[in-house]
Amino acid sequence: MPARTDEARGTFELANAYQLDDRVAIRPEPFGALAYHYGNRRLVFLRAPELVELVRILADHPSAEAAMAAAGIPDRRRAAFGRALASLEAAEVIRAR
Amino acid sequence: MPAERGASRSLATEMKAGLDAPICLTWEMTYGCNLACVHCLSSSGRRDPAELTTAEARAVIDELARIQVFYVNIGGGEPTIRPDFFSLVEYAVGHGVGVKFSTNGTRITPDRARYLAGLDYVDVQISIDGATAATNDLIRGDGSYAAARQAMDHLAAAGFGAFKISVVVTRHNVAELDGLESLAAAYGAQLRLTRLRPSGRGADSWAYLHPTAEQQRRLYRWLLERPHVLTGDSFFHLSALGEALPGLNLCGAGRVVCLIDPVGDVYACPFVLHPEFRAGSVRDPGGFGRIWRESELFTGLRSPTSAGACSTCGSFDACQGGCMAAKFFTGIPLDGPDPECVFGHGELALAGVAPGSAPAPGPGHSRPSPVSVRLGRRA
Amino acid sequence: MPDTAAHTSVAEADTGRIDPVEEAELVEDELLVEEISIDGMCGVY
Numbered sequence: 001m002p003a004r005t006d007e008a009r010g011t012f013e014l015a016n017a018y019q020l021d022d023r024v025a026i027r028p029e030p031f032g033a034l035a036y037h038y039g040n041r042r043l044v045f046l047r048a049p050e051l052v053e054l055v056r057i058l059a060d061h062p063s064a065e066a067a068m069a070a071a072g073i074p075d076r077r078r079a080a081f082g083r084a085l086a087s088l089e090a091a092e093v094i095r096a097r
Numbered sequence: 098m099p100a101e102r103g104a105s106r107s108l109a110t111e112m113k114a115g116l117d118a119p120i121c122l123t124w125e126m127t128y129g130c131n132l133a134c135v136h137c138l139s140s141s142g143r144r145d146p147a148e149l150t151t152a153e154a155r156a157v158i159d160e161l162a163r164i165q166v167f168y169v170n171i172g173g174g175e176p177t178i179r180p181d182f183f184s185l186v187e188y189a190v191g192h193g194v195g196v197k198f199s200t201n202g203t204r205i206t207p208d209r210a211r212y213l214a215g216l217d218y219v220d221v222q223i224s225i226d227g228a229t230a231a232t233n234d235l236i237r238g239d240g241s242y243a244a245a246r247q248a249m250d251h252l253a254a255a256g257f258g259a260f261k262i263s264v265v266v267t268r269h270n271v272a273e274l275d276g277l278e279s280l281a282a283a284y285g286a287q288l289r290l291t292r293l294r295p296s297g298r299g300a301d302s303w304a305y306l307h308p309t310a311e312q313q314r315r316l317y318r319w320l321l322e323r324p325h326v327l328t329g330d331s332f333f334h335l336s337a338l339g340e341a342l343p344g345l346n347l348c349g350a351g352r353v354v355c356l357i358d359p360v361g362d363v364y365a366c367p368f369v370l371h372p373e374f375r376a377g378s379v380r381d382p383g384g385f386g387r388i389w390r391e392s393e394l395f396t397g398l399r400s401p402t403s404a405g406a407c408s409t410c411g412s413f414d415a416c417q418g419g420c421m422a423a424k425f426f427t428g429i430p431l432d433g434p435d436p437e438c439v440f441g442h443g444e445l446a447l448a449g450v451a452p453g454s455a456p457a458p459g460p461g462h463s464r465p466s467p468v469s470v471r472l473g474r475r476a
Numbered sequence: 477m478p479d480t481a482a483h484t485s486v487a488e489a490d491t492g493r494i495d496p497v498e499e500a501e502l503v504e505d506e507l508l509v510e511e512i513s514i515d516g517m518c519g520v521y
Binding site: 036038041 | 167168
Binding site: 043047051 | 506509511
């Protein structure tokens with residue numbers, strides 16, 4: 001049965017460690033990927049292949065910031081990627097670990 | 098020259114160009130049904146002797162899992178009359194394919210409700226077309242409202258959680274929208290309203306069942322105020338009235354979603370069960386995956402279309418010309434206006450359709466005699 | 477952060493060659509994550 005969870009609001013921090021929620025399936029698409037959360041039935045589009053890669057390696061790094069550096073995200077895109085990760089946390093696609 | 102794929106193209110553009118696999122799809126598992134709803138989009142009633150076997154159904158699930166279809170919307174007919182229905186549901190969720198199934202509720206006994214409550218990744222949608230038996234049963238048959246309510250009671254008692262109540266909006270139930278909202282609220286259920294199309298048996302009744310222009314406007318305003326009411330994105334033609342309704346506001350047929358029918362034929366969507374919109378069969382070499390990727394029909398649906406007769410209307414971007422099923426079965430050209438165009442262009446187009454010239458839905462699987470629903474034991 | 481109601485991004489920018497300053501402005505506005513309501517895209521039950 002569908003889970004009813006409350007939305008996380010404003011809890012994303014670049015310094016925190018994150019991982020992909022294990023109820024999420026990520027399916028590559030030409031424009032990036034689709035992420036479907038089997039628990040809350042939400043569907044999210046990841047609109048850049050670099051974001052897909054970032055999400056993939058999140059669990060291997062001590063912070064979101066470190067993961068962004070490892071993924072080679074240029075400085076001028078960090079704000080946008082930070083917002084993206086915050087959105088993903090709100091959708092419960094990624095969670096703090 | 099279209100922009101390269103990426104964040105610079107709108108999501109709608111990505112969707113219109115088609116995805117590598119459907120996000121979800123509708124799977125009508127049987128043409129058999131123990132009801133005989135007046136507007137049935139699939140003209141269901143009798144099982145087809147060529148329906149997919151259990152083994153073939155499992156093979157379809159295997160393919161869907163392989164290409165990562167996230168979930169299937171299972172319907173019919175009445176899917177629970179297939180003896181292997183629940184085992185196929187378990188097979189699907191066991192292979193990573195979520196299941197939402199649509200049912201008239203007649204076979205959701207207390208035991209089955211408890212069983213469903215224990216399954217993860219399964220959503221249930223009960224079909225009902227009125228907040229009262231009087232309104233509902235005119236469409237769905239004597240006793241059908243009571244059966245649906247009983248199923249809801251069983252799900253609630255079993256602690257299922259939020260199920261969906263799905264309603265096809267007709268001329269007669271627009272007045273009961275508030276009542277339907279209350280009904281859903283009383284069960285902690287989600288209300289879902291979908292659009293009546295002139296498909297299947299709906300072709301016969303559409304003319305007198307579809308909402309009037311004024312009712313559509315009322316519906317639009319009602320929906321705008323209630324973003325929590327689901328619509329299956331089926332009222333995107335109303336977005337021409339102003340602020341867009343929530344959703345993609347585009348036809349997903351052949352691009353994001355499609356239909357697999359009980360005998361394994363693949364169609365663009367459940368509302369176009371007609372050879373013109375048949376893309377192939379899962380029994381063909383290459384199965385479903387090949388049809389999704391390469392069929393002529395779907396490839397055609399993914400290429401950009403022109404506004405056609407709607408090109409002079411400033412609202413084409415909002416309504417996308419409406420629903421191809423609604424146009425097809427009322428005899429309006431596919432590049433013409435939706436028959437329920439909010440500006441009345443559809444009514445004009447309908448007036449120009451020669452009587453009897455609209456495509457017929459095909460023989461279907463309707464049963465010859467009316468049925469009434471017997472509640473209780475036989476499940 | 478995008479709200480959870482379904483929406484589509486509005487801009488359909490052309491990706492012809494652009495200069496670095498313009499590009500910086502574009503990437504600041506990038507919407508890299510979009511949530512979409514999948515109650516059923518039109519065409520499913």
